Amino acid sequence: MMYSLECFALFLAIISFFFIHIWRIHRNLPIPNLPLLGMLPAILFNVSNIHEYATTALKHYGGTLKVRGPLFTNINFLITSDPMNLHHITSKNFVNYGKGSEFHQIFEILGDGIFNSDSHNWKYQRQLLQSLFKKNIFGNFVRKVIHKKLDDYLLPLLNEVSESRTFVDLQDIFQRFTFDIICSIVLAFDPNCLPNKLSQFPEVAVEKAFNKMEDAILYRHLAPRWLWKLQRWLRIGHERDSISCQQILEQFFRDRISVPGEEKSRFNNYIKDDDESNFDMIKSLVEEGGMEQVDYKFLRDTAMNLLAAGRDTISASLCWFLWLVSTHPNVETKILEEIREKFKTNEENWLISEVEDLDKLIYLHGAICEALRLYPPVPFEHKCAIKSDILPNGDPVDANTMVLYSIYSMGRMEEIWGNDCLEFKPERWISEKGMNIQVPSYKFMAFNAGPRSCLGKNISFIQLKIIAIALLWNFHFQVVEGHSVCPSVSVILHMKHGLHVRVTKRGN
Numbered sequence: 001m002m003y004s005l006e007c008f009a010l011f012l013a014i015i016s017f018f019f020i021h022i023w024r025i026h027r028n029l030p031i032p033n034l035p036l037l038g039m040l041p042a043i044l045f046n047v048s049n050i051h052e053y054a055t056t057a058l059k060h061y062g063g064t065l066k067v068r069g070p071l072f073t074n075i076n077f078l079i080t081s082d083p084m085n086l087h088h089i090t091s092k093n094f095v096n097y098g099k100g101s102e103f104h105q106i107f108e109i110l111g112d113g114i115f116n117s118d119s120h121n122w123k124y125q126r127q128l129l130q131s132l133f134k135k136n137i138f139g140n141f142v143r144k145v146i147h148k149k150l151d152d153y154l155l156p157l158l159n160e161v162s163e164s165r166t167f168v169d170l171q172d173i174f175q176r177f178t179f180d181i182i183c184s185i186v187l188a189f190d191p192n193c194l195p196n197k198l199s200q201f202p203e204v205a206v207e208k209a210f211n212k213m214e215d216a217i218l219y220r221h222l223a224p225r226w227l228w229k230l231q232r233w234l235r236i237g238h239e240r241d242s243i244s245c246q247q248i249l250e251q252f253f254r255d256r257i258s259v260p261g262e263e264k265s266r267f268n269n270y271i272k273d274d275d276e277s278n279f280d281m282i283k284s285l286v287e288e289g290g291m292e293q294v295d296y297k298f299l300r301d302t303a304m305n306l307l308a309a310g311r312d313t314i315s316a317s318l319c320w321f322l323w324l325v326s327t328h329p330n331v332e333t334k335i336l337e338e339i340r341e342k343f344k345t346n347e348e349n350w351l352i353s354e355v356e357d358l359d360k361l362i363y364l365h366g367a368i369c370e371a372l373r374l375y376p377p378v379p380f381e382h383k384c385a386i387k388s389d390i391l392p393n394g395d396p397v398d399a400n401t402m403v404l405y406s407i408y409s410m411g412r413m414e415e416i417w418g419n420d421c422l423e424f425k426p427e428r429w430i431s432e433k434g435m436n437i438q439v440p441s442y443k444f445m446a447f448n449a450g451p452r453s454c455l456g457k458n459i460s461f462i463q464l465k466i467i468a469i470a471l472l473w474n475f476h477f478q479v480v481e482g483h484s485v486c487p488s489v490s491v492i493l494h495m496k497h498g499l500h501v502r503v504t505k506r507g508n
């Protein structure tokens with residue numbers, strides 16, 4: 001007995017010595033790779049600040065790094081912020097990098113929608129959506145929905161906030177606002193999450209379900225696959241939430257997506273069917289897709305993907321943009337000067353007559369790009385290599401390896417943006433001739449690059465500009481003293497503590 005205890009103590013001493021020795025070698029590295037445990041302890045230790053941590057590590061390792069997890073786990077991937085690698089992955093060797101089965105499992109809620117598809121299925125959906133988004137009637141409908149929501153809800157609400165002299169969480173307001181807009185665009189149904197009065201903020205189950213799903217998806221990125229699968233089987237933790245959210249979303253789509261023969265009007269809560277300027281996305285999908293029989297699953301998956309694409313991306317962009325503008329008074333002044341100088345304003349002070357008028361706002365465009373560069377709503381993405389490959393920086397990629405790219409880190413690389421890369425400078429996007437500078441998408445990755453770049457980029461700029469003009473022209477926003485603003489750890493770059501602001505009405 002005594003002998004075995006001694007042996008055990010000796011074994012522990014050798015192991016401890018070994019670990020301390022390795023730790024000493026690695027301690028000055030931003031991301032130590034420990035025997036058996038790999039880089040997981042360092043990642044977990046820094047998880048609350050993961051985007052900055054990844055940026056520091058990527059800078060240290062010249063833009064690309066192999067991440068190793070503990071032995072016997074599936075955590076083994078390559079992370080990069082090198083524009084040449086990204087040009088290769090997203091465009092030059094596009095055929096070799098798909099979403100892969102890992103992505104499909106993590107994002108199972110997206111079904112077989114465009115985000116979660118590869119090859120023929122993806123191509124078909126891309127062409128279909130592209131042709132719908134190009135239609136004039138679609139663009140006009142989007143503008144109409146935004147104007148209505150601004151006019152009837154957001155502006156009156158902010159007016160009340162300014163009179164009450166209280167503070168509000170703009171993040172919560174924007175999430176509700178953009179959810180109402182995207183549901184109106186995709187389903188022709190307004191769930192009315194955003195009230196026009198301060199006292200009536202309703203709890204809308206489906207909006208809550210979206211938020212919870214995002215948490216569950218993030219968890220699946222961090223936990224080993226076997227663990228979250230076990231939790232799903234046992235119906236515990238994030239997986240239990242994910243199951244109940246899925247049921248809520250399922251019911252929501254069943255109620256909203258009518259198929260011929262079923263008596264469900266999708267227009268009863270929003271805009272009358274007989275208005276010619278209405279756009280019916282579901283009907284157009286059926287017609288444009290030449291479907292002989294309505295495929296409910298296809299329509300549901302498409303609607304789900306579009307809701308996921310267009311809701312939080314816009315609300316997160318608005319939050320970071322307004323925060324940056326309100327903390328840079330010189331930028332705010334220049335935006336207002338530009339609106340005054342180049343823009344037709346009517347009695348309501350913000351409505352635009354033609355979408356082309358938005359193109360005249362060069363400085364505002366630069367300010368929005370700058371916000372998206374520093375705080376991209378989709379902070380990271382992943383692809384899976386189909387065959388083994390060599391990246392332009394010389395790193396080999398094995399078949400079936402996940403390649404993660406940090407869009408957040410790319411916006412903070414001196415090599416791409418210069419030594420002042422951490423500064424918010426809309427001027428960066430304006431040429432000497434006073435035109436907007438076009439940065440290649442593999443350097444400015446907020447909307448992804450190559451054949452899978454965002455289909456909603458144009459609509460997003462239109463939305464962001466219309467909303468920014470309406471808000472900044474009518475109100476001044478001041479962040480509540482002492483309120484801390486920092487990114488959350490999530491699949492969309494939200495603000496961890498929201499955005500608490502006081503609102504003052506402007507006298508233009």
Ligand code: HEM
Nearest residue numbers: 114309310313314317377378446447448452454455456460
């Ligand atoms: C500021 C707002 C937005 C940002 C930053 C953004 C960003 C992105 C990114 C990074 C991707 C690539 C995702 C991936 O491959 O996994 C993407 C794809 C996509 N986005 Fe957006 N997005 C925005 C708004 C929108 C809107 C409003 C819509 C439409 C309602 C939209 C529709 C799509 C679609 C359909 C795809 C899939 C493209 C494909 O796989 O071929 N996006 N977006």
